[in-house]
Amino acid sequence: MWLATGGCAGPHLIPVAFVSDNDAIVTATGESSKTVRRIQETKRARVAVGTTSDVVMIDTVLDGLVPVPEVATGVADRFAAVSHDPRKMSGYVYIRLLPRRIQVWNGFHEFSGRTVMLKGEWLSGPVD
Known part of the structure; x- marks a missing residue:
């Protein structure tokens, strides 16, 4: 992402x-x-997953910075399977983000109605 x-x-x-x-x-x-300094300052971040023609954009709030020894084993194992393993490296921290707004985009035909979560709640219909 x-x-x-x-x-x-x-x-x-x-x-x-x-x-x-x-x-x-x-x-x-x-x-x-x-990244850590800025997220500590604002307590917010924006995440994008996908390509420019098929993307999910997520506005998040900081749930917490988790020291490596305190992260749940299952989370650490799953993260190590898709990336490096912070448990084997010094100077890392896990960042937990909570989605507050989610938008999806798969081309101009989806320009309206792309917000699917707002204020942390899933929407049942289009908003944009």
């Missing part, structure tokens, strides 16, 4: 692997990274 954060120092965008954990999106990055 692409993970975008912002703050006083401006926007920052990185590609990262992720896994889901119940309602949360979980990724990991360096604990002293620009």
